[in-house]
Amino acid sequence: MNALPKIVIVGAGRIAWHLSKRLKSKGLPVAQVISRTAENVEALAESLHTAWSDLPADLLPDADWVILAVRDDAIEEVAEAFAPYVKNALVTHTSGGTAGAVLAVHFERYGVFYPLxxxxxxxxPVWSKIPFCVDAQSDEDVLFLKKIAKTIGNLVYRVNDEQRALLHVAAVFANNFANRCFAIAEKILDENDLPFELLHPLMEETLAKALQDSPARMQTGPAMRGDVDTVRRHLNLLAENLEWREIYRELSENINPDLKV
Known part of the structure; x- marks a missing residue:
């Protein structure tokens, strides 16, 4: 990359913090950070030794790339607020669940820069292991985003809006739902004076096997082998928590549709 792009990050949350720090560490300093939460954005700017503002109107007029690192439900509102002040900059958001096309009504150059x-x-974060899913309305901007992603990471994919939406669904299953199951398991052990670390080796082995082969082929447990007696016994043990009991039952029947409990 010959000339350094003038980068502006909008937002002062978790992605904004980590992404701006990573960009700077790889020789791509952020020229400005903007967020309506003045206290947070000032702290971020101070850590980066860069300019900050809490007003869209203060956007640098010669910005090359504006990154909307904000919550999914705020992207459209923030895009609309910045639209009058963006001149020729490429504008991207960092969301997996929001189409890049939502930016099309506001900007000539738009795209997505999504660290999964x-x-x-x-x-x-271990940046070398984070996949970057990028897209833009022009091939030139796609190439630019790929170069940036390769500079700060390692794994780069061009993923369109439809693919990314489904990828986001899959990520919720793999991350959020799996973590919820971990939390339930931890609570069950805690309520019975057992340490969560008892499950750590099992959790690590489960993930290792899932990464080695198809998770569907690696599935084990009482539901998979049709052990109705064990499943029913577990459901009885969960009788005092109907929420957990229902989660256990639904997952068991999803693993083995022939299982009737």
Missing amino acids: QSFSLEHM
């Missing part, structure tokens, strides 16, 4: 990872301020 769950971010938290407490944990540093």
